[in-house]
Amino acid sequence: MNKTFKIYAVIFIIIMVILALLEVNKKEVTDWRKNFDVNEKSPFGLFVFNQEVKHLFKNNFKKVNQSPFEYYNKNKAAPHNILVVESKIDTESWNKILEAVSKGSDAMLIVDDIPKEVSDSIGYYDSEISFDEKNILKLTDKQYQNDFITLDKFPSGKGFSYIKPGVEVLGKTVEEDNSDQANFIKVKFGKGTIYVHSEPLFLTNYYLLKSGNIKYAQDIFSYLDDKETLWFVESHSSEASRFFMRFILSKPALKYAWWIFLGGLVLFIFFNAKRKQRIVPIIDPLRNTSVDFVKSIGNLYLQEGDFHDMMAKKAQYFLNKIRMDLLIDTQNLDDDFAKKLHLKTGKTMEMINEAIELIKKAQDPYAGVMKEDLMRMNRLLDEILK
Known part of the structure; x- marks a missing residue:
């Protein structure tokens, strides 16, 4: 070591x-951020509501991960319920929601901020804010008088500052030091109805898990008719899921x-910052001079013109290969030798007999040899050894 x-x-x-x-x-450490994320189990997430929402709507429910603009451009649905819970929706999507409501759908908007042009068209103006640390949310209908919810952790205190004639107030925020202010309204819009609640905290994990609070949420959603409900879920969770970590x-x-x-x-x-690899010197590989040597010897023989000696050496090399590779005795270059060479190489007898004649001529020291003989023998012997 x-x-x-x-x-x-x-x-x-x-x-x-x-x-x-x-x-x-x-x-x-408890995360008290108001994230309104359907997958978050923190106090102000919507995990519990996401699990129970199907029971609230008797399974006649669909969660949509697209924006309203994208969904309604691709789908033509019969009159239905629209649910939006504190989602960041663009103006084009708001217009699509209003268009669907005008054709007979009902919308439940549980948000604390809506674009001014949308709120004006619905029938109320800018919301007002109370800084009281404790809010009590109640409904105005007498049958729901005993159902209320107390917000004791970071209530937004938002309500509607001015409501146009024809807008019905369904719920209000009750405070000790301030007058009551509307937080839940109903307005007819075309053939449909829009419900707006300005305090989405009552749907978060912290409040839904408290005993008795679920009844207030049931009362709110009881205003919607019994038909299919589309919940447009904010897409920030799907964006986060694309992050590989x-x-x-x-x-x-x-x-x-x-x-x-x-x-x-x-x-x-x-x-290891100071550890640097040593420079490896470049060494040229050893040059193979055998080929150059053979070329030099070949050029020397050609310059001398000693074709007979070159034929003899070629013949000697050929016969040595026959003995070592084909295991044929080369002492007597007779018909028996020619037949064995024919069987093992598969070459024609004419080619083999011609090669044997040239070999014998190369072995005869008194035979007259020409350059053409050397070239012909070299070609035949190379062909036989292939």
Whole structure:
């Protein structure tokens, strides 16, 4: 075990001990942000409502992840209910919702902020805000007088500052130090009806899990007729799901493992920053001079014009190959030799007999040899050895 490895091991152990101490002493922190996310189990998420919404609408319910503008451009539906819970909706989508309502649909808008041009067309003006730390939400209908909900954690305090004639007030916010203000209204719009509630907190996990509060939510949705309900869910959750690290960062154990990995990688880079690879010298490979040597010898023979000696060496090389590769005895170049060579090489007897004649001529020291004989023998012998 070298010194560098020991350093790394000590650093790793120290980091693990520090993380373990932090984990043991860590206090659970509650996320009080108003996220209104259907997948969030934090106090102001909509996880519980998302689980129970089908029962509220008797399973005649559909959750839509598209914007109203995209959905209504692709789908032509019969009159239905529209549900919007604190979603960021563009003006074009609001116009599509109003168009659907005018044709006979009903819309339940549980939001604390609507574009002014939309609110004006519905029948109320800018909302007013109360800064009271405790709000009580009640309905005006006498049959719902005993059903109310108390908001004791960060209520928005929003209500409608001015309501046009013809708009019916269905609910209000009751405060100790302020006069009551409308927070739930109903207005006819074309052939349909629009319901607007300015306090979406009553649908969050924190309030729905409190005993008795679910009844207030049931009362609110009882105003909608018994027909299919489309809930347009804000698309921010689907955008987050496309982030490849979302799952890892959502789990504490995996998140710590990921940060440990990144920390170890940074330490590795830091301790190895000064280590540089030595320059490897470029060594030219050894040159194969055998081919040059053969060329030089060949040129020498050609310059001397000793074709007989070249034929003899070619014949000697050929017969040696026959003995080593084909295991044929080359002592007597007779008919028996020719037949064996014919059987093992598959060449014609005419070619083999012609080659044997040229070999014998090369072996005869007194035979007259010409350049054409050398070329013809070289071609035949190469062809036989293929």
